[in-house]
Every structure is written in structure tokens, then in C-alpha cells.
Amino acid sequence: MHSISPQQRTIIESLAIGLDADEVAEDLSITELSVISNTQLLAILHAANACYRAGFPIIDDATYDHQYLAELQQRDPTHEFLSLVEPEVTTGKTVTLPQKMLSTDKAYSVTEIEKWVERIRKAAQEINVPESDIQIRITPKLDGYAAFDDGERLYTRGDGVRGQDITRAFTRGMAVAQHGMRGLGPGEIVISKSYFTQHLAEQFENSRNIQAAIIAEKNVEPAVKQAINEQACVFYPFSLLPNWTGSLDEVLSDFSALLEPIWDAVDYDIDGVILETTHPDIKTHMGATRHHHRWQIAFKVNDESAEVEVLNVTPQTSRTGRISPVAELVPTKLSGATISRATVHHYNMVKTNGVGPGAVVQLVRSGLVIPKIEKVLHAVTPQLPETCPSCGSHIIWEADHLICPNKTDCSAQTENTLVHFFKSLGNNDGFGPKVIEKLHQHDM
Ligand SMILES: [Zn+2]
Known part of the structure; x- marks a missing residue:
């Protein structure tokens, strides 16, 4: 039988899906999906989703998508479960949120952004706001755990109207990002990407597991407690996010170039950018649907890849003394931005995969993150430095990396x-x- 941890058991038993945890475990062991009933199938989907959201996945993503979800899709393509937007599962009692927390409308192309800008223009005309008064604010779209801080309590977003009280995250010492105050309303609980890579990646599969741990009712693991103490896990109110603000014409003149600095602006996972108008009268006039505010839109980018030729590999010394290989590339358009350089993981990759002038690499940009070199399609003689580009010291190998040993005078x-x-x-x-x-x- 499929084994189930005590945490998973608690989550499943709280769901009211018609099956208890042992029955779910038993059904998960059935490999021939055609023999399970609709009730069993839905129970598995609900249980798997809840466990995943809580940070204790019961099956892997691929099994969930390609087997169970695909089976439901085949049996009933219009089933409402398939149209749920990542339902957030609440396992305790809920309270009414001080303010409704809506979702965000999404755009995947510049054309859709242009249409949204037109709607702002039209709304402004309708209430006689001159265009010179309209400002658009663009911020990174944090990919964390949505929450609302009213100054006294912190709430999960729940279904947008009712959420759970998770004030305990602050009681545990979680700070507000940017030395901000309490009570700044909506935001996200996020974990520093660099801190995660350095201190948590070995113990936790992904940052969702940690978000779940921060707000969990039970005691927090020491590693998570330390991340909270070191302010690597914070509540980031949207109002404090680094932003670009400008006119409608500026937004449309060179949209991709405008976004460049925004997706590198924070050391947290982001899955797009958010555009919104700041004019209070326009906001009131445009209002909201049941799902999203009309004066706000998220811009997301699908994965895109390109084959690119390497011009040069330039060494760059980091703070820790590690030499990072930076590939200078033939400038290439990718997801709307022109890419002319990308970091290669480390010099061992340069060496073993043959990255040097004339090599052809596959460059992938996933969402809005910095493009990375996925694989080397055509290898050449690698380009390896012998001395530190900064201080000229002889550099040495340390595992996969070349490092500058001159700690004091580089x-x-x-x-x-x-x-x-x-x-x-x-x-x-x-x-x-x-x-x-x-x-x-x-x-x-
Ligand atoms: Zn050096």
C-alpha cells in the first residue's frame, strides 16, 4: 500500500472527501486507473492537491498531471475540478478577511498589455482625468504565499473572502521586508532565493515546503526558525516593492526594455510583473470583477528558447572569490528582450562541455527569470582563464569552480x-x- 506520513494523514482527514487517509492510500496503489470510480479519482486529486499545497506532496507532479488529472480530463472534460485556480486548501477554521483579496488578470503578450492600456485611457476619459495625471506602477510579481496584514493579525488569502489567521508567523519572529511596518495590507511570504540555495536546498525540495512550515501550527524546524531569524523569510507587502512608475506612453514605447531591471530587482522567486494604475478615481471607476481588479494586470512570459552563438567567455570574480564564467553572446531576442550575455553555471561546465568562441548553446528563458544556458549544442575548445581578472593572482580549482585564493587584496x-x-x-x-x-x- 502507498505509505502516508502523519502530516499527510492529518491533511487528508480534514478534507471531507468521502474517503479516509487509508482508503486514499489504498487507491493510490491501484495502477490500472480505469477500475477506480469517479469518487475515488476525485478524492485522490483533492488529497494530492491539499498535500502538495501544504508542502507534503503525496505523489509527484508528473503523476498528478499525466495520470490522475489526465484521467479526469478524459472522463469529464468539463468537470469543475479542472477549472479551479490552484485552490488553496484551508485545514482549520476560517475568519472573514479585513479586505477582499482578489486574483490578478493575466496577459501573455504585449498586445494584451496595449489593450489594457486602452481600457485605462477610456476609463480616464469617461471621468475627465487628463492623461498627464495617469501613472502606471510596475512591480515584480512575487511567487510566494499570499497573505494580508492588518497590523494586528496576518491572514491567508483562503478563497479571497475568508482566510485563516496565521499571525503566529509574526510571533515566530518573521520580519516585514524592507524594514517595513506592520499593517501594510496585502503581500506575500517569501524566501530569499540565494539563502534557499545556500542553506535550505539540501533539506527542502522547494520553497513551498518552507512557506508551509512558517505558517504551520506545529513547531517550526530549526532550519526554518533560523531562516526567519536571519530575515531570509519575510512578509513582503506589495506597497514596499521596488517599482517603476511612468506614463502610459512610456509603458508602450519600449515595454521589454522597461521590464529588464524589474525581474532582477528582488532576490525572491517571481513569476511575472504586475502593472497597475495608481490614480484613485480611475481605480474606483474601473472597479473589479469577482475575480480581479480591472485596473491591474499581470504580465507573464512563456518559456522560450533559442540557439545562440558564443562570442567569448569572460571570467568575473565574485565576492566569495569564485570566478564566474559569463558567456558573451551574439545578441538574440528571447521573450521580448535582447540577450547578449548569460552566466554559465561554473568553469567545470565550460571545460567539460567545450564553451568558447564559436560554440553554439541553447538559451532558455523561463518566465521572467534570467536566461540560462540549458545545453551546449556545438562544442569548441573551452576558454579557461589562468589568472584572476581582478587581481591577477594565479587561480585554482575547487570542485567545479575556479577560485581566486587572494582573500585579502583582490x-x-x-x-x-x-x-x-x-x-x-x-x-x-x-x-x-x-x-x-x-x-x-x-x-x-
Ligand atoms: Zn583576485
Whole structure:
């Protein structure tokens, strides 16, 4: 029989799906899906979805999609389960949210954004707001756990009207991002990507598991507790997000170039950008559907890939002394942006896969994340540096990486440490890389 953990058991038993946890486990062991009833099939889907959302997946994604969901699709293509938008499963009692939390309408093309801009224009005309008064704010779309902070309590989004009280996340020491105050309304619980990679990736499969742990009623694992203490897990109110603000014409003039800095603006998972008008009268006039605000839209990009020729591989020394290989590429359009460079994972990949001038690589841009080199299609003699590009020290291999052993007098290492330090302070008052480079040159 399929084995079930105590956590999964608790989740399944709270669902009221007509089957208990042992029955679900028994049904999961049936490999010939045609023999299971509709009730069993739906119970499995509900149970698998709930366990996944809570961070304790009972089956893997592929099995869920390609077997169980596909089976339902085949039996009843119009079944309402298939149209649910990632239903959030609540396992405890719910309370009415201080404010409705709606979903966001989505656009996958610039044409759809243009249409949305037209609707804003039309709404403004209808209430006599001059176009010069209209501002559009663009922010990263965080891919975390949606929540609402009214200053006293923190709530899950639930079904948008009723959610659960998860104030305990703050009681456990979770901070508000950007040293923000409590009570800033809607936001997301997120985990620093770099912290996850460095400290949590071995223990947790993905950041969803950690989000679940932060708000769980039971005790928090030490690793998660530490991530909270080190402010790697935070509540990020939308109002504090780094943003671009400008006119409708500016939005449309070079939309892709405009977005470039936004998807690198935060060290959290993002799955798009959000555009919204800031004018209160236009917002009121446009209003909302039952699903989303009409004055707001999310822009998402589908995966896209391209075959690109490498011009050069340039070494770059990081703060830790690791030398990162940066592939300079023949400029290529990918998901609307022109890509001319991409980081290769490490120098061992450069060496073993033959990345150098003339190599052809497959570049993939998934959503809005930084493009990465997926595979090498045509290998050449690799281009490997012998000395640190910053201080000229002889560099050495350490596992898959080339590193600069000069910890004390390598300016790339000290400068990047300062850049990182000021970035981690989260302020924006002029201590950018350029200023730091200057300070360093002047020995300050
Ligand atoms: Zn160096």
C-alpha cells in the first residue's frame, strides 16, 4: 500500500472527501486507473492537491498531471475540478478577511498589455482625468504565499473572502521586508532565493515546503526558525516593492526594455510583473470583477528558447572569490528582450562541455527569470582563464569552480562584498556599485 506520513494523514482527514487517509492510500496503489470510480479519482486529486499545497506532496507532479488529472480530463472534460485556480486548501477554521483579496488578470503578450492600456485611457476619459495625471506602477510579481496584514493579525488569502489567521508567523519572529511596518495590507511570504540555495536546498525540495512550515501550527524546524531569524523569510507587502512608475506612453514605447531591471530587482522567486494604475478615481471607476481588479494586470512570459552563438567567455570574480564564467553572446531576442550575455553555471561546465568562441548553446528563458544556458549544442575548445581578472593572482580549482585564493587584496572580492553589504541593508541612497568602485579606488 502507498505509505502516508502523519502530516499527510492529518491533511487528508480534514478534507471531507468521502474517503479516509487509508482508503486514499489504498487507491493510490491501484495502477490500472480505469477500475477506480469517479469518487475515488476525485478524492485522490483533492488529497494530492491539499498535500502538495501544504508542502507534503503525496505523489509527484508528473503523476498528478499525466495520470490522475489526465484521467479526469478524459472522463469529464468539463468537470469543475479542472477549472479551479490552484485552490488553496484551508485545514482549520476560517475568519472573514479585513479586505477582499482578489486574483490578478493575466496577459501573455504585449498586445494584451496595449489593450489594457486602452481600457485605462477610456476609463480616464469617461471621468475627465487628463492623461498627464495617469501613472502606471510596475512591480515584480512575487511567487510566494499570499497573505494580508492588518497590523494586528496576518491572514491567508483562503478563497479571497475568508482566510485563516496565521499571525503566529509574526510571533515566530518573521520580519516585514524592507524594514517595513506592520499593517501594510496585502503581500506575500517569501524566501530569499540565494539563502534557499545556500542553506535550505539540501533539506527542502522547494520553497513551498518552507512557506508551509512558517505558517504551520506545529513547531517550526530549526532550519526554518533560523531562516526567519536571519530575515531570509519575510512578509513582503506589495506597497514596499521596488517599482517603476511612468506614463502610459512610456509603458508602450519600449515595454521589454522597461521590464529588464524589474525581474532582477528582488532576490525572491517571481513569476511575472504586475502593472497597475495608481490614480484613485480611475481605480474606483474601473472597479473589479469577482475575480480581479480591472485596473491591474499581470504580465507573464512563456518559456522560450533559442540557439545562440558564443562570442567569448569572460571570467568575473565574485565576492566569495569564485570566478564566474559569463558567456558573451551574439545578441538574440528571447521573450521580448535582447540577450547578449548569460552566466554559465561554473568553469567545470565550460571545460567539460567545450564553451568558447564559436560554440553554439541553447538559451532558455523561463518566465521572467534570467536566461540560462540549458545545453551546449556545438562544442569548441573551452576558454579557461589562468589568472584572476581582478587581481591577477594565479587561480585554482575547487570542485567545479575556479577560485581566486587572494582573500585579502583582490579588489573584486572587497568591492563586491561592499555592494552585497549595502544591498543587504536594503536601502537605495546612492551606494551603488559605481560609488563603491570610486571609494575603493580612492582607498576609502
Ligand atoms: Zn583576485
